[in-house]
Amino acid sequence: MLITGRELLIESTFHALRAASMSIATVPISALAASPSAEAAAREWRGFLEFRPSQEAAKARPAHLLGEGGKPGWVYDLHWKKPRTTVDPIGCFLLRDIEVWRPGILVQDGQVVDDANLSTDVALSMARADAGFPSRFAERAQARRVDRPALIVAGPGHAIWGHWLVEFLPRVAIASRLLPPLREEWVIPLPHDTPVWVEDLLLAACNVRRDAILRYAPGQERLLFERAVIPTFCFSGEYTFHPYMREFYGSLAPASGAARRRLCLSRGGPALSANRPFAQRDFFEQEARRRGFEIIRPEELSLADQIVTLSQACALIGEYGSALHGSVFAGPGTVIGCIGHWNAIQMRLGEAFEQQGVYLTRGCLWPAAGRPMSIDASLEDIESFLDRVTSLLD
Incomplete structure (x- = not known):
């Protein structure tokens, strides 16, 4: 049976390094967003806001x-x-005091935030494979504080067209639809080597202005946000897509x-x-x-x-x-x-x-x-x- 490139990366790198002596402490994102209600989550900026509920997934097609x-x-x-x-609900996590270290690596109180998503698994495997990461993680260097709230969407593959279409762009759409008052406030942190066409894509598809993009240098600086919006991905498991995926792209296709x-x-x-x-x-x-x-x-x-x-x-x-x-x-x-x-x-x-x-x-x-x-x-x-x-x- 076929094994995908992403599976090869996860299986051969992630599991091998997981068994090594070097470890990175993680915390489930659900443990950081445990507010009992949407009202409390919005008020305290700590919790999950649902955009669309769990739904039946498209059936397998020959x-x-x-x-x-x-x-x-x-x-x-x-x-x-x-x-x-079925697919899980989609929406946004609201978290406080989040450090952005690199695409897919978010840290709170010395622990990497784990949303149990394939993209995060890949980011973790890349961090474990980086010989310099443990020392940077341990030394707790001063982070660059950013006053504006963050909309965090990019993960590994931030320079690749297909990853934006499948993974990252729908996250921007979810947050924009769910939290419209924040659109004029938030910034989207992206690595300095993110291609310019990503800015074009964000502007054309989600009306994200170019001055809302905050460039940073992964491995050389860390960004600290008092408030962060972390949308879910628009799929569950290994790319079983939520019906909203089709709705979103249908709204972009011209008549x-x-x-x-x-x-x-x-x-x-x-x-x-x-x-x-x-x-x-x-x-x-x-x-x-x-x-x-x-x-x-x-x-x-x-x-x-x-x-x-x-x-x-x-x-x-x-x-x-x-x-x-x-x-x-x-x-x-x-x-x-x-x-x-x-x-x-x-x-x-x-x-x-x-x-x-x-x-x-x-x-x-x-x-x-x-x-x-x-x-x-x-x-x-x-x-x-x-x-x-x-x-x-x-």
């Missing part, structure tokens, strides 16, 4: 799979990772006519090609063109043009990676085709947004010592993949 479980041909089946039947465009998202630029070699990329894109697909490089489009373009897709295909998470802007029934490694996120998105999935994983290698993640699919499998996608459009 997908077209080639390469799963060693089966020789295409199967139309459910993936072995099933979504949860347009029938979705008829066949789009192939290319990773063909020099910088994008190096870290994930795909020996047959030219053949893949050539054959996609022959079947009526437009080759799109998302990074060459403005944010507004990306959203409009993706909303017009009847089919969206490409290599494994963040770009395919742009499917959140596409409508129900869109065929999403992924060649190469993938994880449960894309399939869970397909279920939440009622989209069809086609996945080719045969001939794809996970990274290993001295070897990057790569795709080396046969020409026959690539043609079969494209034929399977187009068959769903006829």
